[in-house]
Amino acid sequence: MQETATSGVTQLTAINTAKILTSVILITCGFYFGVQDLRQVLYLCLHLSYCSWWLLEQWLYPLRRQQIFTEPAGSGEFMVLLLMVGLFYALPGFLAFTNPEPLSLITVAIALPLYIFGNLFNACADTQKLTAKQYGAGLVQDGIWRFSRNVNYFGDLLRYVSFSIVAGSPWAYLVPVTILLLYLQRIAQKEKAMAEKYEDYAAYQKSSTRLIPFIW
Incomplete structure (x- = not known):
């Protein structure tokens, strides 16, 4: 049976949620592993500023929400995007926090x-x-x-x-x-x-x- 999309939920909704998840993961890494070196500071600044801009840009330019990733997202696709864009894309951040070498x-x-x-x-x-x-x-x-x-x-x-x-x-x-x-x-x-x-x-x-x- 073909999966139907949840009403009002698009791929962009899933990606936005994933960006928030990535930010939460990175901040959690900061608290759990601690900030030991410039590596962790720089990584947090770069990746968190990118996630923030991704969300802020849609507020500054509302028309963007009508142009990108407008396809409906079913529950399965929503979870795939959440895991990939939210969790997998945070992998470099985890590696930055577990890297003992100075930057x-x-x-x-x-x-x-x-x-x-x-x-x-x-x-x-x-x-x-x-x-x-x-x-x-x-x-x-x-x-x-x-x-x-x-x-x-x-x-x-x-x-x-x-x-x-x-x-x-x-x-x-x-x-x-x-x-x-x-x-x-x-x-x-x-x-x-x-x-x-x-x-x-x-x-x-x-x-x-x-x-x-x-x-x-």
Whole structure:
């Protein structure tokens, strides 16, 4: 029997709940394991600020809630998203709190720019597309979108890579690798749908990269 979605519950509702769960897990790790080093301080600042911004952005730009993850979510899908986005995505945080090695300044120098530029790419891309759609634009292919057809995904990946770098464990990279695989699947579906929707999408494909600006 096909599972029906709970009335009013969308994928975005599940993801928002998962972001709150991630925040609770990270704060719990802070109390349980304690903050022993700059590693834990930096990780909390980065990941909690990201989760807070994810929720705050929807309050600042209510139209976003009508544009992203609007598909209904049944109870099964809700739990999968909650466990994956809420629990699994907190893995680097757990590893950061259980890592006894002190955080080096080189690691900070690598992770912080990745996080900052990841946020900038993601926020600029989302804001530009949101504004363009408000004014009835069709295919958005200028501004930051002229460099990559999925520059928002690229920014998101940079952000999660920065979390893994701060965590300082090879296991932490399971999260960005998993996200990359999910995005590649989503990109393949999106490319096909966009090509059918916009006549000029083929030209846009030739003038831009699929994910990583100037590379691929």
